[in-house]
Amino acid sequence: MFPCKLRSCGGNALRTIARSTITCGVATVANASGSLDASTALNQLFASAFGDLQTYTRAPPDEAYLSRLLAKDHVIVLVALETERVVGGLVAYELEKFERARSEVYIYDLAVSEEYRRRGIATALIGQLRSIATGRGAWVIYVQADYGDAAAIGLYEKLGVREDVMHFDIPVTGAG
Numbered sequence: 001m002f003p004c005k006l007r008s009c010g011g012n013a014l015r016t017i018a019r020s021t022i023t024c025g026v027a028t029v030a031n032a033s034g035s036l037d038a039s040t041a042l043n044q045l046f047a048s049a050f051g052d053l054q055t056y057t058r059a060p061p062d063e064a065y066l067s068r069l070l071a072k073d074h075v076i077v078l079v080a081l082e083t084e085r086v087v088g089g090l091v092a093y094e095l096e097k098f099e100r101a102r103s104e105v106y107i108y109d110l111a112v113s114e115e116y117r118r119r120g121i122a123t124a125l126i127g128q129l130r131s132i133a134t135g136r137g138a139w140v141i142y143v144q145a146d147y148g149d150a151a152a153i154g155l156y157e158k159l160g161v162r163e164d165v166m167h168f169d170i171p172v173t174g175a176g
């Protein structure tokens, strides 16, 4: 179960939409359709922030898929809300390790709406993720950034330690 915390971030609320979908302090229980709306809004935000409509909006998952996904323990989706509007969010995955009984958390996507940047929202999202990771006994959170993405690099340099690695995509036979 996620820690039930509502964090203040520049007057905005930061809310967990995965699994338990309960927001403390505001007594709102996001039902499946609420989660779907937030997920759709978050994917639209990612599409615009990453300039990638194709990946994030062209083949949206249906409600059944999303409900199943959000119910999984290792899938962590956080959104920053101003009133009901999604103005930032992240998708992260907890990876349980083989060589040792511990886990790591990987931030796959993170973005904040352009007009809401430099208000500490990404920092607050990662702060919330840190609490979740701590609660699960994870020992590290890691994330990749692209060369030239000054905002992401600045953010992660402030919060973590940089490692330069190479990334490879290995095609899967038959994948579209």
Ligand SMILES: CC(C)(COP(=O)(O)OP(=O)(O)OC[C@H]1O[C@@H](n2cnc3c(N)ncnc32)[C@H](O)[C@@H]1OP(=O)(O)O)[C@@H](O)C(=O)NCCC(=O)NCCS
Residues within 6 Å of the ligand: 049, 050, 109, 110, 111, 112, 113, 116, 117, 118, 119, 120, 121, 122, 123, 124, 144, 145, 146, 149, 150, 151, 152, 153, 154, 155, 156, 158
């Ligand atoms: C990267 C991103 C998520 C940062 O969100 P944010 O809410 O503006 O970040 P924060 O306000 O929490 O910034 C925290 C710190 O990160 C650094 N930072 C943020 N934006 C920066 C920028 N444009 N240039 C340099 N450093 C930056 C600063 O050190 C900042 O602290 P400061 O404002 O006190 O100087 C946002 O710029 C974004 O959505 N970019 C497009 C998508 C993207 O690149 N996502 C990351 C994919 S890996």
